[in-house]
Amino acid sequence: MLRMKSKKLLRLLVLCFAICIAIVLSFGNTSGFSATGKKVIKIGVNDVLSGTGAQYGQRNLEGLRLAIDEVNQKGGINGAKIELLVFDNKFDKAEALNIATRLATKEKVLAIVGLSTSGSAKSASLAAEKYKVPLITGNAVAETVTVDERTGKTKKYVFRICFSSSIEGALISKFTISSLKLKNVAIVYNASxxxxxxxxxxxxxxxxxxxxxxxxxxxxxxxxxDFRSILTKIKAKKPQAIITPVYYDEAGLIIKQARELKINVPIIGGDALDDPKTVETAGREYCNNVYFVTFYSSQSPDKEVQDFVKKYKERYKVEPNSIAALGYVSGKFLIDAIKRANTISDREKLREALEKTTNYKSIAGTISIDSKHNGQHSGVVIEIQNGVMKFRGRITP
Incomplete structure (x- = not known):
């Protein structure tokens, strides 16, 4: 009888020990240790990597990987390497939310990055706020990405590297009026x-x-x-320019069809035109007198920009656009905040460090986070002539 009790006690002790080990390992994964005992910083990537808008997510991820690999090759942060957990939200808002929830809860990441489109960023921000995990988007410009549209309050855990949609719109307006001296325009936009x-x-x-x-x-x-019906109506109004803040695939079609209809006025857009697909879709012969406002230009003479361009081209064999640049900036920006927070696991300390970012020097200019968690910095104007994108100059709000 005594032996049986001893065996039961031994089994119970073994079971308790196993449970304790599981808890420790689970805690280790949450607080920055892999199952092998090596320190890691888990960062979730939630972006559109296939289908509509895939160019944004793919370029963003390329820039991000470049930044992460640079710090990892130098030993990481406080001895911990950064591990990227990459998920494709397929340009679907519901999927973006599902992925953000998984990254915050099951994967227990320190932060979530990517989210190159405003709709997916807004959706994922619900999980970021609920589970208190910092979310950083490089180029989703919609105001309601960082601000709750119901309350008007800044979302505590959501941050944006680029300027907001209202600033981008204002910069397009300033360029149209101040530089091109145009005051009568038509607008074509995507209501979806x-x-x-x-x-x-x-x-x-x-x-x-x-x-x-x-x-x-x-x-x-x-x-x-097919935008010919819309463009035909616009042509009758004789505007001095067409303003079209749309994605690169839509912009390419609008440019092509406008030129085919002999509408030769300036066509002006935002950062979403900053992709080779704009010219590829429109055709080089039609890409003249086209302009867009964005966050960065690979043609900037700044040494830091040219160093980045060289590294990116060596690795990916293409010119880095603003999406790639802001992916890189997002990575460097996050690394800087993790170092200042002096943590590899504490989300709240990281959030506080992100919020306190001022005068952070990057290839997209000097960035400070404002009260609405937007990155404050200047923009650039790109001109497309004969299908070639040219740096026209910097522009400030």
Whole structure:
């Protein structure tokens, strides 16, 4: 009888020991240790890597990997290497939320990055706020990415590297009026897309306030391929320019079809035009008198920019656009905050460090985080002539 009790006690002790080991390992994974005992910093990547908009997520991930590999090759942060957990949200808002939830809970990442489109960033921000995990987007410009549209309050755990949609719209307005000296324009935008709607709104407010006149405003829905009807109506109004803050695939079609209809006025957009697909879709012969405002230019003479361009081209064999650049900046920005927070596991300390970021020098300019968690910095204007993108100059709000 005594032997049986001893065996039961031994089994119970073994079971308790196994449970304790499991808890320790689980805790280790949460607090920055891999199952092999090596310190790691788990960062989740949630972006569109296939289908519509895939160019954004792919370029963003390339820039991000470059930044992460640089720090890992130098030994990591406080002896811990950064591990990227990459997931494709397929340009689907529901999937972006599901991935963010998984990264925050099951994968227990320190932070979530990526989210190159405003709709997916807004959706994922729900999980970031609920599970208190910092989320950093490099180029989702919609105001409601970092601000709760119901309360008007800044989302505590969500940060944006680039300027917001209202600032981007205002910069497009400033360039149109101050540089091109144009005051009568038509607008073509995607009513199904948060980015397009909000940059359009920012442009309208700034443009009309500065004395500009919008002679026509036409909306289309996601997936539209034929803009000839819209453009024909616009042509009759004789605007001095067409403002179209849309994605690169839509912009390419609008440019091509406008030129085929002999509409040769300037066509002006935002950062979403900054992709070779814009020219590829439109055709080089049609890509003249086209401009867009964005966050960075590979043609900037700054040494830091040229160093980045060289490294990126050596690795990926293509010129880095603003999406790739902001992926790189996002990685460096996050690394800087982790170092200042002096932690590899504490989300709250990281959040506080991100919020306190001021005068951070990057290839997209000097960045400070404002009260709405937006990155404050200047922009650049790119001109497309004969299908070639050229750096025209910097522009400030």
């Amino acid at each position: 897309n948060d980015y397009s709607k909000e940059v359009t709104k920012g442009f309208e407010e700034a443009f009309t306030k500065a004395g500009g006149k919008i002679v026509m405003k036409e909306a289309f829905s996601q997936g539209e391929q």
